[in-house]
Amino acid sequence: MSSTAPWISDWDGDGLDTDEMVVNMGPQHPATHGVLRLELRTDGEVVRAARPHIGYLHRCFEKHAENVDYPGVLPYADRMDYVAAMGNTLGFALTVEKLLGIEPSPYVQTLRVLMAELQRIASHAVAVGTYTMDIGAFTPFLHLLRDREKILDLFEWTCGARLLYNYNWVGGVSHDLPDGFLRATRDMLSEFDSVTFPELLDLIIHNRIFVKRIAGVGVCPRELAIAYDLSGPNLRGSGLAYDLRKDEPYSGYQGYEFEVCVGTGQYGPVGSCFDRNWVRVAEMRESSKIVHQALDRLEKMEKADVHEKVPKRVKPPKGEVYCRSEAPRGQLGYYLVSDGNVNPYRLKVKSPCFTAMSVFHNLAKGMMIADVIALIGSLDIVLGEIDR
Amino acid sequence: MDAPAIHGALAAAFGDRITGADLAAVSPFAIVEPLAIAEVAAFCKADPALAFDNLMCLSGVDYPKETPPRMEVVYHLFSYRHRHTFALKVQLPRESPAVPSVEGVWAVANWHEREAWDLFGIAFTGHSDLRRILLPDDWEGHPLRKDWQDPEYYNGMHVKPTQQMQERALGGEPIGVGPFDFTPANRSQEEP
Numbered sequence: 338m339s340s341t342a343p344w345i346s347d348w349d350g351d352g353l354d355t356d357e358m359v360v361n362m363g364p365q366h367p368a369t370h371g372v373l374r375l376e377l378r379t380d381g382e383v384v385r386a387a388r389p390h391i392g393y394l395h396r397c398f399e400k401h402a403e404n405v406d407y408p409g410v411l412p413y414a415d416r417m418d419y420v421a422a423m424g425n426t427l428g429f430a431l432t433v434e435k436l437l438g439i440e441p442s443p444y445v446q447t448l449r450v451l452m453a454e455l456q457r458i459a460s461h462a463v464a465v466g467t468y469t470m471d472i473g474a475f476t477p478f479l480h481l482l483r484d485r486e487k488i489l490d491l492f493e494w495t496c497g498a499r500l501l502y503n504y505n506w507v508g509g510v511s512h513d514l515p516d517g518f519l520r521a522t523r524d525m526l527s528e529f530d531s532v533t534f535p536e537l538l539d540l541i542i543h544n545r546i547f548v549k550r551i552a553g554v555g556v557c558p559r560e561l562a563i564a565y566d567l568s569g570p571n572l573r574g575s576g577l578a579y580d581l582r583k584d585e586p587y588s589g590y591q592g593y594e595f596e597v598c599v600g601t602g603q604y605g606p607v608g609s610c611f612d613r614n615w616v617r618v619a620e621m622r623e624s625s626k627i628v629h630q631a632l633d634r635l636e637k638m639e640k641a642d643v644h645e646k647v648p649k650r651v652k653p654p655k656g657e658v659y660c661r662s663e664a665p666r667g668q669l670g671y672y673l674v675s676d677g678n679v680n681p682y683r684l685k686v687k688s689p690c691f692t693a694m695s696v697f698h699n700l701a702k703g704m705m706i707a708d709v710i711a712l713i714g715s716l717d718i719v720l721g722e723i724d725r
Numbered sequence: 726m727d728a729p730a731i732h733g734a735l736a737a738a739f740g741d742r743i744t745g746a747d748l749a750a751v752s753p754f755a756i757v758e759p760l761a762i763a764e765v766a767a768f769c770k771a772d773p774a775l776a777f778d779n780l781m782c783l784s785g786v787d788y789p790k791e792t793p794p795r796m797e798v799v800y801h802l803f804s805y806r807h808r809h810t811f812a813l814k815v816q817l818p819r820e821s822p823a824v825p826s827v828e829g830v831w832a833v834a835n836w837h838e839r840e841a842w843d844l845f846g847i848a849f850t851g852h853s854d855l856r857r858i859l860l861p862d863d864w865e866g867h868p869l870r871k872d873w874q875d876p877e878y879y880n881g882m883h884v885k886p887t888q889q890m891q892e893r894a895l896g897g898e899p900i901g902v903g904p905f906d907f908t909p910a911n912r913s914q915e916e917p
Binding site (some may be wrong): 391395397399400435436513563564565566573577579584656657658659661669670672674682683685687691692694695724725 | 726750751752778779780781783784785786787799801805806810831832833835836844857858859860861868869875
C-alpha cells in the first residue's frame with residue numbers, strides 16, 4: 338500500500354463508496370411530526386432513495402362520514418388537522434353550504450374569518466416552533482408555544498375547547514363571542530405585533546445560524562410544486578403567489594386588505610426550506626392585519642343570531658360539489674356527493690399535507706440524513722390529516 | 726374558459742369518446758370513455774387554451790345501486806395559467822374496475838391512485854407502484870365500497886363484537902376481560 342493517502346481537504350469524494358444500507362426512520366421518531374415511517378436507502382450519510390409509509394393514523398374519516406349526518410361529520414373533520422381544526426370545519430361548512438345554496442350572514446362570516454386567522458397564527462407558531470426544535474434550537478419552541486396558548490385561551494373562552502372546537506357549523510357558528518372578547522383579542526394582538534413578532538424575526542428568521550442551516554436545503558422548484566399539487570405556504574415558498582383567500586375569495590375575504598406572501602430566495606435559491614418558513618412567518622403578520630380589520634368590523638356591527646341560518650335538518654339536494662378553502666397548511670378540498678339523504682353519500686378529502694408528503698421522495702434524493710429532518714419539518718405535515 | 730367552452734374543446738378533439746357531461750351542475754364535469762382518459766388528460770394539460778397543469782383531487786366513488794352498477798373515478802382539474810376548473814369522470818364496471826393511470830401527466834396522481842386502489846379496489850393500469858397506502862399491506866378487501874362488511878378477525882385477533890357480547894352489554898351486564906371489570910363501582914342501578 339502506498340503511503341500517499343489523499344488529504345481530506347483534497348479528497349473529491351470518489352473511491353470511498355460504502356455499501357448501501359436501509360434505515361428505518363419512524364414511526365416513533367420525534368422529528369417525523371406524528372407517526373410517519375420513512376425507509377431511507379443510504380450510502381454513508383447520503384440518502385439515495387426514500388420511501389414514505391403512511392397510514393399509521395388512519396381513522397376511516399371518509400367511511401365514518403358516510404354513516405353520520407352532516408352536522409355529525411364536523412367533529413370528525415376537526416380531528417384531521419388537529420393543529421388547525423378551525424380550518425377543517427370551515428372547509429366542510431363551506432362545501433355543504435355551496436351545495437345547499439345558502440350563505441351565512443355577514444356577522445357570521447366575519448366571525449369565521451376572525452377565528453380562521455387566529456387559528457392560522459397559532460398553527461404557524463407551532464409549525465415554526467417545532468421546526469426550530471427539529472434542527473436543534475429548543476428555546477424558540479417554548480416561546481412560540483407560549484404565544485399560541487394565548488390564542489387557545491381565546492378559543493376556549495368562546496367555545497369551550499382548546500384544540501378541537503366544532504365551531505364552524507353548516508350555516509353558522511356554534512357560539513357568539515363572549516363580552517369583552519374584542520378587547521382581549523386587541524390586547525393579545527398588540528403584544529403580538531409589538532413584541533412577539535419582532536422577537537420571532539430576530540430570534541429565528543434572521544438568525545445567522547438558522548439561515549446558514551437551511552437556506553440551500555430542500556429546494557422545490559415551482560414546476561415540481563405544481564406537478565405534485567403543493568399548496569399553501571409550500572407552494573408560495575416556491576415563488577408562486579396563489580392564495581385562495583385572494584384569488585377565489587370566500588367568507589368575504591375580498592373585503593380585507595392583506596398581502597400574499599411568497600418566497601423570494603433572499604438567502605439562497607427560491608423554494609428552499611428557508612423560504613417555506615419565511616412565508617409562514619410573514620403570513621402570521623398578514624393574519625394579524627386581517628384580525629385587526631375583522632375586529633374593526635365587529636365593533637361597528639350589530640350582534641346577530643349566529644344560528645339564524647343553521648338549517649333544522651341539513652339535507653342537501655342530489656348532486657355533487659368540489660369546494661376548497663385555504664387552510665393554514667394549504668388548500669383543503671372536499672369532494673361531496675349527496676344522494677338527497679341526511680348523510681353524505683361520499684366525502685373525499687384532498688388534504689394539503691397528503692400531497693406535500695407525496696413529493697418528499699423526490700426532494701429527499703441525494704440529501705444528507707440530517708437534512709431529511711429539516712425537509713420534513715419545512716413541509717409542515719400533520720399526520721392526522723395525511724392519514725385521515 | 727367557462728365549462729361549456731372547455732367541454733366544447735374536449736368534444737372537438739375527442740368526439741364520441743366524451744360520452745356525456747353535466748355543465749349545469751355546481752361543479753361541472755364531462756364523462757370520458759375509460760380507455761381514453763390518459764390521452765384526454767395529456768391533452769388537457771398540453772393544450773394551451775386549457776392548460777390544466779394541476780390535478781386538485783382524484784376520487785373514487787361506488788354506485789352499486791345504479792343500473793348497471795358502476796364505480797367512478799373523478800378528476801378535478803385546475804389551471805394556474807387561466808385560473809379555471811373542470812372535472813372529468815370515468816365510469817367503470819363494478820366487477821373488475823380498471824382504468825389507465827394518469828400518473829405520467831400529473832405526478833401527484835401516484836398517491837391518489839394508490840388511495841383509490843386501497844379503499845375501492847380500482848386498478849390503475851400502467852401505475853408504477855400500485856400498493857396499498859393507508860391500510861396495512863395484509864388487509865383484505867376495500868372498505869369504502871358500499872357492500873363492505875367488517876371482518877370478524879384480523880391477523881387472528883377478534884375485532885368485531887359478537888352477538889353474545891352485544892346482548893350482554895345491552896342487558897346491562899358488566900363486560901370485562903379476564904378478572905377485570907370495567908363497570909364503574911359507583912354506578913347506580915336506577916339511572917334515568
